[in-house]
Amino acid sequence: MPESAPEILLVEDNPDDVELTLHAFRKYRLANRVHVVRDGQEALDRLLGDGDAAGPLPKVVLLDLNLPKVHGLEVLRRLRADPRTALIPVVVLTTSALDRDLEESYRLGANSYIVKPVDFQRxxxxxxxxxxxxxxxxxxxKA
Structure with missing residues (x-):
C-alpha cells in the first residue's frame, strides 16, 4: 500500500522544537500527517530523491535554516529549482532574525519567513x- 502524503514536512534538527511543533498540531488537531526530517540532506532525499528515499509530496514544508549536512537556504534553492517541488509552499521557521537570511529566503522563493518565538505559548x-x-x-x- 503506498504511503499517504504528509500534510506537513517538518525539517528541524532541534528535538525540543520538533516536540513543541508536534504538540501544537496535536493540541489543535491541525495536521494528521506530519513527517519529520532532521537535516537538510534528509529533506532533499525525501523530496527530490529517487527510489526508496523519496516520499509523497507534502502540502507545506516548514524549513529551519540552520541545519546539519545541507543548510536550509540550499534546501530551498534546490526545491525551487526542481519542477516537482517548485510550487510546494515553503515556510521558513527559524531562530535567525538576520536580515540577510530573511532577504535570501524570499529571494529564493520562500512563501513566508517566521522567527521562532522563544516563549512556549507564542x-x-x-x-x-x-x-x-x-x-x-x-x-x-493543482499538481
Missing amino acids: FVEVCRVLGLYWLLYNTPP
Whole structure:
C-alpha cells in the first residue's frame, strides 16, 4: 500500500522544537500527517530523491535554516529549482532574525519567513496559525 502524503514536512534538527511543533498540531488537531526530517540532506532525499528515499509530496514544508549536512537556504534553492517541488509552499521557521537570511529566503522563493518565538505559548500559537492558514485556508495550485 503506498504511503499517504504528509500534510506537513517538518525539517528541524532541534528535538525540543520538533516536540513543541508536534504538540501544537496535536493540541489543535491541525495536521494528521506530519513527517519529520532532521537535516537538510534528509529533506532533499525525501523530496527530490529517487527510489526508496523519496516520499509523497507534502502540502507545506516548514524549513529551519540552520541545519546539519545541507543548510536550509540550499534546501530551498534546490526545491525551487526542481519542477516537482517548485510550487510546494515553503515556510521558513527559524531562530535567525538576520536580515540577510530573511532577504535570501524570499529571494529564493520562500512563501513566508517566521522567527521562532522563544516563549512556549507564542510558539504554540505560531504553529496553530501556520496550520490553519496553510492546511485549511490556502488554495494551492493543482499538481
